[in-house]
Amino acid sequence: MSLFLEIDKYTKNDNKINLINIDAIHHNKEYWDEPDKFNPDRWLAEDFEPKKNSFIAFGRGLRICAGRKLAMVELVGLIALLFRKYEIDLVNKEAPLKTYSEAVTACTELLVEIKLRN
Numbered sequence: 001m002s003l004f005l006e007i008d009k010y011t012k013n014d015n016k017i018n019l020i021n022i023d024a025i026h027h028n029k030e031y032w033d034e035p036d037k038f039n040p041d042r043w044l045a046e047d048f049e050p051k052k053n054s055f056i057a058f059g060r061g062l063r064i065c066a067g068r069k070l071a072m073v074e075l076v077g078l079i080a081l082l083f084r085k086y087e088i089d090l091v092n093k094e095a096p097l098k099t100y101s102e103a104v105t106a107c108t109e110l111l112v113e114i115k116l117r118n
């Protein structure tokens with residue numbers, strides 16, 4: 001079997017597996033303002049749309065994640081259920097966020113106070 005790959009002007013036919021560097025794409029300053037900053041609010045800006053091929057957490061192309069829309073609906077539903085039942089506040093709003101970045105950026109420690117809503 002021969003693996004043939006063509007991306008932009010580059011072609012390869014060397015039977016080696018090629019991996020896309022998602023981390024590099026998600027931290028590329030040509031695509032993202034302050035790419036290394038953990039800033040989920042960037043998604044909330046009016047009319048915000050990531051540049052083409054700049055956000056590939058669900059993959060891309062023909063094999064893109066088949067469950068991506070369900071995943072987003074489930075995540076929104078989960079957050080809504082949590083906040084309907086509990087009041088969730090940061091313990092210290094001034095504390096710097098502890099994050100870890102690979103393909104996606106995640107919070108590694110976030111102290112919160114959780115109270116049952118009446």
Ligand code: HEM
Pocket residue numbers: 056057058059060061062063064065066067068070071
């Ligand atoms: C936040 C949640 C999720 C993330 C980040 C995610 C991410 C991914 C990624 C990166 C791929 C590989 C795409 C590629 O090869 O280019 C994939 C494939 C796939 N995902 Fe997800 N996924 C999520 C949730 C789900 C859910 C909830 C389902 C189903 C209920 C699902 C079903 C699939 C399937 C069937 C494939 C294989 C698609 C194919 O190879 O044709 N995923 N996902």
